[in-house]
Amino acid sequence: MIELKDILYKVAINAVAGNTVIDVNKIEFDSRKVSKGDVFVAIKGTISDGHDYIEKAVKQGAMSVICEKIPEHIENDVTYVEVDNAQTALAIMASNYYGSPSKNLRLIGVTGTNGKTTIASLLYQLFKKAGFKVGLLSTIKILVDDEVFEASHTTPDSLTINSFLKKMNDVGVEYCFMEVSSHGVHQKRTEGLEFAGGIFTNLSHDHLDYHNTFSEYRDVKKAFFDGLSDKAFALTNKDDKNGAYMLQNTKAKQYSYALKSYADYRGQILENSLQGLLLKINDHEVWTKLIGSFNAYNLLAIFGTAELLGLETLETLQLLSSLQSVSGRFQYLISETKITAVVDYAHTPDALKNVLETLNDIRTNNENLITVVGCGGDRDKMKRPVMGNIASKLSNKAIFTSDNPRTENPDRIIEDVEKGVEPQDYKKTISITDRKQAIKIACQLAETNDIILIAGKGHETYQEIDGNRIDFDDFQIVKEELKKLNK
Numbered sequence: 001m002i003e004l005k006d007i008l009y010k011v012a013i014n015a016v017a018g019n020t021v022i023d024v025n026k027i028e029f030d031s032r033k034v035s036k037g038d039v040f041v042a043i044k045g046t047i048s049d050g051h052d053y054i055e056k057a058v059k060q061g062a063m064s065v066i067c068e069k070i071p072e073h074i075e076n077d078v079t080y081v082e083v084d085n086a087q088t089a090l091a092i093m094a095s096n097y098y099g100s101p102s103k104n105l106r107l108i109g110v111t112g113t114n115g116k117t118t119i120a121s122l123l124y125q126l127f128k129k130a131g132f133k134v135g136l137l138s139t140i141k142i143l144v145d146d147e148v149f150e151a152s153h154t155t156p157d158s159l160t161i162n163s164f165l166k167k168m169n170d171v172g173v174e175y176c177f178m179e180v181s182s183h184g185v186h187q188k189r190t191e192g193l194e195f196a197g198g199i200f201t202n203l204s205h206d207h208l209d210y211h212n213t214f215s216e217y218r219d220v221k222k223a224f225f226d227g228l229s230d231k232a233f234a235l236t237n238k239d240d241k242n243g244a245y246m247l248q249n250t251k252a253k254q255y256s257y258a259l260k261s262y263a264d265y266r267g268q269i270l271e272n273s274l275q276g277l278l279l280k281i282n283d284h285e286v287w288t289k290l291i292g293s294f295n296a297y298n299l300l301a302i303f304g305t306a307e308l309l310g311l312e313t314l315e316t317l318q319l320l321s322s323l324q325s326v327s328g329r330f331q332y333l334i335s336e337t338k339i340t341a342v343v344d345y346a347h348t349p350d351a352l353k354n355v356l357e358t359l360n361d362i363r364t365n366n367e368n369l370i371t372v373v374g375c376g377g378d379r380d381k382m383k384r385p386v387m388g389n390i391a392s393k394l395s396n397k398a399i400f401t402s403d404n405p406r407t408e409n410p411d412r413i414i415e416d417v418e419k420g421v422e423p424q425d426y427k428k429t430i431s432i433t434d435r436k437q438a439i440k441i442a443c444q445l446a447e448t449n450d451i452i453l454i455a456g457k458g459h460e461t462y463q464e465i466d467g468n469r470i471d472f473d474d475f476q477i478v479k480e481e482l483k484k485l486n487k
């Protein structure tokens with residue numbers, strides 16, 4: 001058993017009512033999960049306020065409460081601790097409770113608007129291939145070396161993060177790569193972790209429904225670098241407008257990567273085709289199976305990180321060549337008859353435009369680009385016509401279909417998507433509600449050298465219709481359909 005006073009080590013405390021030399025069963029921040037002997041941390045959330053559930057948590061057996069304001073009515077046998085920020089307190093307590101697991105491995109955080117999953121997952125792959133035990137905390141999944149766990153968030157809550165880091169310690173994981181989302185930083189989910197390094201990818205408008213302004217969003221990302229120690233490294237993208245800004249106040253050792261400016265890790269795209277990317281990194285040429293110019297940035301960040309973590313340059317270059325695309329992130333196959341099918345998680349206008357522009361860049365004029373896309377139900381309705389517009393404008397044929405309709409009528413969603421199509425592009429579009437059918441038609445229409453893009457669902461292995469989840473995997477389906485057609 002661990003005592004409350006030990007869990008509170010390094011937590012900034014304003015006031016205490018009661019005894020801190022008491023045993024703690026476990027830490028909870030959701031009253032519904034509290035059991036006897038737990039410490040309950042009351043958090044002011046976006047929907048409700050954990051302070052409203054203190055009494056309930058105590059009734060369920062909480063023996064101590066961490067809060068931002070000690071309630072007026074207190075129980076005599078319960079300890080109340082007042083702190084400035086309960087989310088920060090939770091994160092530090094979580095680390096103490098699990099024995100500071102981030103100190104027992106080298107933890108690397110990846111932040112930025114796009115590329116986090118790609119970079120973190122490829123670094124996991126690379127370090128595994130180099131023979132290490134590795135961990136991964138990502139949007140797609142959590143990996144404790146080879147053991148797979150489901151991910152609920154890009155950056156889980158601090159208790160979850162520390163419990164997985166502890167699992168990694170237990171099996172001897174040496175390196176862990178994790179995505180650091182802006183929500184994660186803002187909600188202090190990564191506070192109290194010891195990072196060996198931080199990577200910045202890029203910044204574009206996103207999540208402005210949560211962060212009020214672009215500068216607030218940018219400064220939340222910067223706060224991650226502000227928090228790195230002088231023993232860590234901070235690696236930034238110098239070509240991004242905000243790349244230098246991110247490192248302005250960091251104590252970490254600063255490094256940069258770039259394609260367009262002078263940097264520690266400089267890249268040049270020598271060849272960019274559907275077969276892959278030929279890159280020059282510093283003075284070395286390297287061939288990779290990943291496609292699209294944005295992956296050149298991801299690869300530079302990966303190369304830089306591997307160098308900073310002490311891998312041999314030649315080994316790193318060799319391993320870069322063997323990396324496979326990440327599930328649902330520009331994941332592609334080339335069929336018998338040379339049809340390229342790309343599955344990508346692009347589910348926002350920006351991401352869709354990005355992917356289509358990249359495909360248009362690398363294809364030659366006589367190939368057709370056929371896009372299968374839809375929009376999720378119970379989510380932002382504004383993006384629907386915009387995505388319809390982009391898909392029809394930047395493809396030779398756009399097949400509008402369902403994404404995850406959730407509780408909405410799929411045909412109404414498709415009608416919203418169609419509204420964005422400009423008259424001159426209208427003849428390029430078809431709407432097929434059934435996603436499997438839509439993929440099948442795309443395969444039927446495709447001829448040698450054509451490209452099929454299936455956007456929006458990426459790695460997802462289900463489709464949610466009417467509140468029910470059915471098995472559904474874009475990549476498997478397109479693979480099967482092409483095979484059935486002998487294409």
Ligand SMILES: CC(=O)N[C@H]1[C@@H](OP(=O)(O)OP(=O)(O)OC[C@H]2O[C@@H](n3ccc(=O)[nH]c3=O)[C@H](O)[C@@H]2O)O[C@H](CO)[C@@H](O)[C@@H]1O[C@H](C)C(=O)N[C@@H](C)C(=O)N[C@H](CCC(=O)O)C(=O)O
Nearest residue numbers: 029030031043045046047048050053153154155157181183
């Ligand atoms: C908007 C947001 O980020 N919400 C997160 C937040 O929940 P919240 O602030 O809404 O919590 P709340 O419901 O208001 O409750 C406040 C507190 O009262 C407690 N409570 C509530 C009810 C009760 O009966 N008893 C009780 O104790 C809750 O447990 C909580 O501690 O804190 C929760 C615990 O950490 C998160 O699970 C939850 O993530 C929600 C599910 C979510 O969808 N988050 C997304 C937006 C997110 O974080 N995304 C980023 C990636 C974004 C991207 O880059 O695409 C991510 O890192 O995943």
Ligand SMILES: Nc1ncnc2c1ncn2[C@@H]1O[C@H](COP(=O)(O)OP(=O)(O)OP(=O)(O)O)[C@@H](O)[C@H]1O
Nearest residue numbers: 113114115116117118139154294297329344345346
């Ligand atoms: N370096 C990059 N720059 C711009 N776009 C990118 C980059 N890397 C990947 N993308 C595109 O952005 C999409 C999302 O990539 P990825 O999942 O790696 O990002 P993420 O930062 O993890 O996103 P999320 O916030 O959804 O977790 C990809 O499907 C790809 O189309």
Ligand SMILES: N[C@H](CCC[C@H](N)C(=O)O)C(=O)O
Nearest residue numbers: 347375376379403404456457
């Ligand atoms: N995290 C995002 C992912 C959307 C993916 C897309 N396939 C959809 O279902 O809309 C969400 O749940 O809004």
Ligand SMILES: [Mg+2]
Nearest residue numbers: 116117139154
């Ligand atoms: Mg991600």
